[in-house]
Structures are given as structure tokens and as C-alpha cells.
Amino acid sequence: MRPLPRSLRGLTIVFLALFLTVTALAGFGTFFATASMVRMLVDERIESESEALVPKGTVPVREELARHIVELNRQRDTGDLGVLLTDARGDRIAGNASFSRELPLGYSSLGRQDRIVGLSAGRVLVREVGGGMRLAVFAETEPVDNYFAMRRRIYLAGFGAIILVVLAGLLAFRRLVGKRIDAVRRTAESIIEGDLTHRVPMPGDEGEFDQQAGAFNRMLDRISLLMGEIRNVSNNISHEMRTPLARLRNELAMLEQSAEAEPLRARLAMAREQADELLGMFAAMLRIAEIENGSRRAGFRSLDLGALAAEIVEMVQPVAEERGQRVLMERADAAPLTGDRQMLSQLLVNMLENAVRHTPRGTRIRVSVARDAQAVVLVVTDDGPGIPAAQRALVMRRFGRVQNAGQGESRNGPQGHGLGLPLAEAIVRLHRGTLVLEDAGPGLRIVVTLPR
Amino acid sequence: MSLRILLVEDDRHLSRQLTEQLTHFEHDVAAAGDGPEALSMLGSSAFDAVVLDWMLPSMDGITVLREMRAQDMTMPVLMLTALGQTLDKVEGLEAGADDYVVKPADPLELNARLNALVRGRRTSEQPGDTVAAGDIVISPSRVMAWRGGQPLALSQTEFRLLLELARDAGSVVTRPMLIERIWGQDFTTTTNIVDAHIRQLRIKLQQHGDDPIGTVRGMGYVLRA
Known part of the structure; x- marks a missing residue:
């Protein structure tokens, strides 16, 4: 069995359907119960009239009964009552009614189609009263029928009003709950984007929503405090280590330049290059931290990503050519958006260098920038060995590295320190976009979608 | 200096x-x-x-x-x-x-x-001036360069690279300085982008003479004045 829907819309629909079904059933139930009650009452009446003419267990004399019937018709107001006494051949003996068809024994319902003279629809009781005679007593249900017609309208109006009220209430409730959930979702989304200052608005009525918003906001306060602490710790470490490391590196660089260092120059250069790699790693970490605190949004300007991509492709092309690879600008729509030019250049450089560094000779790297109504889509595709789906999340993690067999360098530079793609993703997130790794079959495709 | x-x-x-x-x-x-x-x-x-x-x-x-x-x-x-x-x-x-x-x-x-x-x-350069370094002459306003009187067919990037080296001819221009001046921003690169462009420039310059660009290890490039 399908489980109950969990969405607000699904629940609303299920509830409404249930409500309508039950309301309709209750309506029909009441209607039919009343109808059968009326029939029962009418049946009781014709039975008692019939018994009054011919008490049970007695055998009436034909003439006497006929006289009784005539008397009954004369004495009482029997406008809604019909009586007919017939003999064994079905011929009329006495009575004020006539039926167009032969009636079965016992109770039955007659309608207008039965064309009872002078009467309309109703119930009839036919009894054998001895001597082959049959006594039929008929009572009209017309007043009750008229009442039923009215009743249908009353029901429709009454249940209609109830349904309208419930429907309106339900929609209002759904809107209210939906709005609150939306407020929480929007807050969560802006926090995902890195804006930890966002809070859920509080209605201020101290109700459940208010309490929930309050608890949610206190949780966010706590998270941002903890995050701030963690960030500070790692930033402080990066900062603190960077300075002495830079001194060491600079010392090596100076040594490398001195004349006495000639016999050791190559090894000094190697040591200096290693220090450079470490410094690059710290720089990338601090840069990610800088991006994540969101302050760079202040420097956003409008720019054309298509033109910028073409520029960076031209910049990287000679490096690729030296490695026997080709970089092609496949499509460069004019793609205006608001962003940080330096950061977006760094993003393009990281994406292209990542492709150049981690694919073999002969690889084709294609770049395209396309624009639609809402977004600018930047795609870098290579036909190299790609990254297995299971390892794609790993390269997006800081210091996450994938070893490509036969290609010394790990998949996400700079210098394979595992921060190239995380930095790229931080830049994309700063611009409220998304970065997705896909299989290009063969090769890797990086799809960056940036809102315009 | x-x-x-x-x-x-x-x-x-x-x-x-x-x-x-x-x-x-x-x-x-x-x-x-x-x-x-x-x-x-x-x-x-x-x-x-x-x-x-x-x-x-x-x-x-x-x-x-x-x-x-x-x-x-x-x-x-x-x-x-x-x-x-x-x-x-x-x-x-x-x-x-x-x-x-x-x-x-x-x-x-x-x-x-x-x-x-x-x-x-x-050396304050006037607009319309040419910049000279050795036998290389560059006209920034006309976006043209010559070596020994022969016009050089340079890409835009190669031209700007040569111009920046020529403006500081005789002294070292570092890779970060070149990236900043040519691409207008300081980003970190993990491949030898500047070196690759310099190599292409060298090939074109050497069609009309020896290699006028010196590499200073650990620092950058210097164009012969």
C-alpha cells in the first residue's frame, strides 16, 4: 500500500477527499434513513386502515365490506387514501381508487407512471381477505415527497456551506503553515549560501510557531558561534604558520641567490619550491575562509562571463598546447551577471588548470558559456579519464584527493594540495550558484550554474 | 639599482x-x-x-x-x-x-x-611614444612591435607581455607582476601559464635574432635593455 502523503498539499487533498466522502455519505444516509422512516409510517397507516376494514383472522361478508368502504369514503376525509376491493376475477366491488395494473400481494410502492385515478405516488397494501377477494389500501406520500424535494435543497445548502467553510479554513490553514515553513526554508537556504546572519521572522504571538522560530534562531546563534570559533582556529593556524613559513621560504630564496650557494642551488630551489607549495595551500585556505564569510559580495560588479571565459581560455591555451592538449572555446554567449571579477577569473583558472593538470596528452578540453532567462551556465568538459562517481564527492572535500593511476598528479590542485575544486565551489557558492561534477563519458564535465 | x-x-x-x-x-x-x-x-x-x-x-x-x-x-x-x-x-x-x-x-x-x-x-612615458629595448621597438598606441625593423606578428597577450618587459627593460619582472599587469588581477595559478606565454614570445622574437629575454631563477624574466 502507498503510504500517506507527507507533503502539505498531499495531506490537504487526502483530508479534503475524506471529508467530502464522509459528508456525502452522511447526507445520503440521512436522506435514505428519513425516506425509509416515512415509508414505514405510511405502511403502518395503510395497515391499520386495512385492519380497520377487515380485522385479521375474520372473514368479511362481501356486501357488508363494500358498504363499509363506501361509508369510510363518505365519512372521513380520505383525499390521500385510496381503497379498492376486488373479487376473484379482479373486478371492482367497491372503493374510490383504481389502478392501471394488477398489484402484487403485500406492500409495494406506486409512482405516477402507475396512473392511479385521482391520486399520485404512494404505498399500497394488498391483502387476500377471503372468498377470493382482495383489499388494496393506498396512501399518498406526496406531501412527504414534496418535503423531500425541499430537503434535498436544504441538504445541498447546508452541506455546501459546511464544505465551503471547511475548504476555506483548510486553505487558510495550509497557507499559514506553508508560509511559516517557507520562512524557515528561506532562512535555511540563505544560511546554506553562507549568510549566517539570517534569522526566521518571529510572529511575536508566543504561539507554537513563535516558539519554534525562537528555538530555530537560538540554534542558529549557537551554530554561528561555533562556526566562528572553528573558523578562527583554522584561520589563526593558517595565519600563524604562514608567517614563519614565509620567513623560512624567503631565507631559502635569498640563499639560492647568493654566489656561495652555487653547488647546492638545485637542492635549495627544490626546498624553496616545497615551501611555496605549502604557502599556496595556506593562501588557498585563507582565501576560502575569506569567501565564506561573504564580505566579498560588497565588491560585486556587473561583468560578462562569456568574455571573461574567452580571456582565461586564451590565457591557459599555451600551457595546454605544451602538454599536447587542446582547449576550445566552444560557445561564448554574452552572459552578463553580477559578481566578483577576480574570483570568477580564479574559478575559470582553477577549472581549466584542473582539466589540464589531470588529463593525459591528446585530451580535448571544451569550454562553453550559455545563457538563459534565469541563469548563466558554464561548462568545462574534458575527454580524459574522468573521476569515478563514487570519488566525486571526495575531490570536492578539502584536502580530498583522488589518485589517478598512471598520472602522478592528484585530481584537484593547486599543487595537488586538495583545495582547487573546494575553492572553485566556494567561489560558486559566493555567487549563489551550484557546481556539479558529471560523467562526460568519457571524461569529466564540470557544470557551474550561476543565477543572473 | x-x-x-x-x-x-x-x-x-x-x-x-x-x-x-x-x-x-x-x-x-x-x-x-x-x-x-x-x-x-x-x-x-x-x-x-x-x-x-x-x-x-x-x-x-x-x-x-x-x-x-x-x-x-x-x-x-x-x-x-x-x-x-x-x-x-x-x-x-x-x-x-x-x-x-x-x-x-x-x-x-x-x-x-x-x-x-x-x-x-x-621614465615617464607619453601617450603616442614608442618603447624601445635593444633592437625591439614597440608602439603601444598602434599595438605594433618590431625587431630590427622587422614587424612582429604577436598575439594580444604576447604583445602585452613584450610591452611590460620592455617598460622595465634591464630589470627583473616577476611572474605575479606579469599576471597582474596582463590579466589585470592577482590570482593563483598552478601551471606555468606565464612561462608558456614567454616561450611562445621567445619563438617569435628569435625569428629575427637571438633570445633577448633572460630567465632569472626564482624571480622572473628580464628583457635586455
Whole structure:
């Protein structure tokens, strides 16, 4: 069995359907119960009239009964009552009614189609009263029928009003709950984007929503405090280590330049290059931290990503050519958006260098920038060995590295320190976009979608 | 080129190291520990250039810089900034800084930039002028270059690379300086982008003579003057 829907819309629909079904059933139930009650009452009446003419267990004399019937018709107001006494051949003996068809024994319902003279629809009781005679007593249900017609309208109006009220209430409730959930979702989304200052608005009525918003906001306060602490710790470490490391590196660089260092120059250069790699790693970490605190949004300007991509492709092309690879600008729509030019250049450089560094000779790297109504889509595709789906999340993690067999360098530079793609993703997130790794079959495709 | 440099840096350890390193490049370095001291030293003797830390106690670097410019001290100023202060950088350039280096500064980079700054002040280029280095002549306004009278067929990037090297002909231009000047921003690269472009430029230059570009290990490139 399908489980109950969990969405607000699904629940609303299920509830409404249930409500309508039950309301309709209750309506029909009441209607039919009343109808059968009326029939029962009418049946009781014709039975008692019939018994009054011919008490049970007695055998009436034909003439006497006929006289009784005539008397009954004369004495009482029997406008809604019909009586007919017939003999064994079905011929009329006495009575004020006539039926167009032969009636079965016992109770039955007659309608207008039965064309009872002078009467309309109703119930009839036919009894054998001895001597082959049959006594039929008929009572009209017309007043009750008229009442039923009215009743249908009353029901429709009454249940209609109830349904309208419930429907309106339900929609209002759904809107209210939906709005609150939306407020929480929007807050969560802006926090995902890195804006930890966002809070859920509080209605201020101290109700459940208010309490929930309050608890949610206190949780966010706590998270941002903890995050701030963690960030500070790692930033402080990066900062603190960077300075002495830079001194060491600079010392090596100076040594490398001195004349006495000639016999050791190559090894000094190697040591200096290693220090450079470490410094690059710290720089990338601090840069990610800088991006994540969101302050760079202040420097956003409008720019054309298509033109910028073409520029960076031209910049990287000679490096690729030296490695026997080709970089092609496949499509460069004019793609205006608001962003940080330096950061977006760094993003393009990281994406292209990542492709150049981690694919073999002969690889084709294609770049395209396309624009639609809402977004600018930047795609870098290579036909190299790609990254297995299971390892794609790993390269997006800081210091996450994938070893490509036969290609010394790990998949996400700079210098394979595992921060190239995380930095790229931080830049994309700063611009409220998304970065997705896909299989290009063969090769890797990086799809960056940036809102315009 | 020996320069007289004022270093304004409050971190004594760093100050001592930078002084030592700049002295190694035969510069004459005087150190000031804060803004007021720097301003008084600038008032009493002449300097070719100032290396100014952004973060200083009591009076920050940008205030010192504004004060200097207000007092008509026009010598080039190179600011030292902490990493991640890109927006401050714009403010610094607007306040009249000539260049900036992210701390902790690479002495070779610092030296190359100081030389370029002072040289740039000495040879002020007029629009429409040509730039010459050895047998190479470049016309920035016409976007054309010749070697020994022969026109060179350069891509836009190669042209700008040659122009930047020629403007500082005879002294070292570092890779970060080239990236900044040619692509207009400082980003980190993990491949030898500048080297690859230089190689292409060299091939085109060598069609009309020997290789005029020298590689200085650990530093950058120098075009023969």
C-alpha cells in the first residue's frame, strides 16, 4: 500500500477527499434513513386502515365490506387514501381508487407512471381477505415527497456551506503553515549560501510557531558561534604558520641567490619550491575562509562571463598546447551577471588548470558559456579519464584527493594540495550558484550554474 | 639599482628581516616602527621609495599614506597588506599607493617591484611614444612591435607581455607582476601559464635574432635593455 502523503498539499487533498466522502455519505444516509422512516409510517397507516376494514383472522361478508368502504369514503376525509376491493376475477366491488395494473400481494410502492385515478405516488397494501377477494389500501406520500424535494435543497445548502467553510479554513490553514515553513526554508537556504546572519521572522504571538522560530534562531546563534570559533582556529593556524613559513621560504630564496650557494642551488630551489607549495595551500585556505564569510559580495560588479571565459581560455591555451592538449572555446554567449571579477577569473583558472593538470596528452578540453532567462551556465568538459562517481564527492572535500593511476598528479590542485575544486565551489557558492561534477563519458564535465 | 628606502613596519622581527633582505639587494634601508615616526623621518630626509605596512598601531598605513600625499610627498609607496584584504587594496590604490604586496613579502618580489616603481617614475612615458629595448621597438598606441625593423606578428597577450618587459627593460619582472599587469588581477595559478606565454614570445622574437629575454631563477624574466 502507498503510504500517506507527507507533503502539505498531499495531506490537504487526502483530508479534503475524506471529508467530502464522509459528508456525502452522511447526507445520503440521512436522506435514505428519513425516506425509509416515512415509508414505514405510511405502511403502518395503510395497515391499520386495512385492519380497520377487515380485522385479521375474520372473514368479511362481501356486501357488508363494500358498504363499509363506501361509508369510510363518505365519512372521513380520505383525499390521500385510496381503497379498492376486488373479487376473484379482479373486478371492482367497491372503493374510490383504481389502478392501471394488477398489484402484487403485500406492500409495494406506486409512482405516477402507475396512473392511479385521482391520486399520485404512494404505498399500497394488498391483502387476500377471503372468498377470493382482495383489499388494496393506498396512501399518498406526496406531501412527504414534496418535503423531500425541499430537503434535498436544504441538504445541498447546508452541506455546501459546511464544505465551503471547511475548504476555506483548510486553505487558510495550509497557507499559514506553508508560509511559516517557507520562512524557515528561506532562512535555511540563505544560511546554506553562507549568510549566517539570517534569522526566521518571529510572529511575536508566543504561539507554537513563535516558539519554534525562537528555538530555530537560538540554534542558529549557537551554530554561528561555533562556526566562528572553528573558523578562527583554522584561520589563526593558517595565519600563524604562514608567517614563519614565509620567513623560512624567503631565507631559502635569498640563499639560492647568493654566489656561495652555487653547488647546492638545485637542492635549495627544490626546498624553496616545497615551501611555496605549502604557502599556496595556506593562501588557498585563507582565501576560502575569506569567501565564506561573504564580505566579498560588497565588491560585486556587473561583468560578462562569456568574455571573461574567452580571456582565461586564451590565457591557459599555451600551457595546454605544451602538454599536447587542446582547449576550445566552444560557445561564448554574452552572459552578463553580477559578481566578483577576480574570483570568477580564479574559478575559470582553477577549472581549466584542473582539466589540464589531470588529463593525459591528446585530451580535448571544451569550454562553453550559455545563457538563459534565469541563469548563466558554464561548462568545462574534458575527454580524459574522468573521476569515478563514487570519488566525486571526495575531490570536492578539502584536502580530498583522488589518485589517478598512471598520472602522478592528484585530481584537484593547486599543487595537488586538495583545495582547487573546494575553492572553485566556494567561489560558486559566493555567487549563489551550484557546481556539479558529471560523467562526460568519457571524461569529466564540470557544470557551474550561476543565477543572473 | 641602489635605492634609499623607508620601511614602515611595526613587527620588529619582520622589519629586521626585510631590512636585511633589502640591504642584500644593495638598498639603503631605514626603518620606522609607526606612522608618526615614519612621517617625521620622511620630513627630515629624502627617500626613493616607501614600503608601508597597512596595519600599524595608533595611525594605520592608509592614514600615513594620505598624510604623505597631502604634504606633497610624491615618492612611490608600496603597501604591505594581509591576505584577504582585496577590498582594502582598492582603497589603498585610490589613496595613492603605487603597488602592494601581500604579507609575508617575498624579498625578490619586493625588490623587483620597488625597482620597477622607481624606474617607472624616472621614465615617464607619453601617450603616442614608442618603447624601445635593444633592437625591439614597440608602439603601444598602434599595438605594433618590431625587431630590427622587422614587424612582429604577436598575439594580444604576447604583445602585452613584450610591452611590460620592455617598460622595465634591464630589470627583473616577476611572474605575479606579469599576471597582474596582463590579466589585470592577482590570482593563483598552478601551471606555468606565464612561462608558456614567454616561450611562445621567445619563438617569435628569435625569428629575427637571438633570445633577448633572460630567465632569472626564482624571480622572473628580464628583457635586455
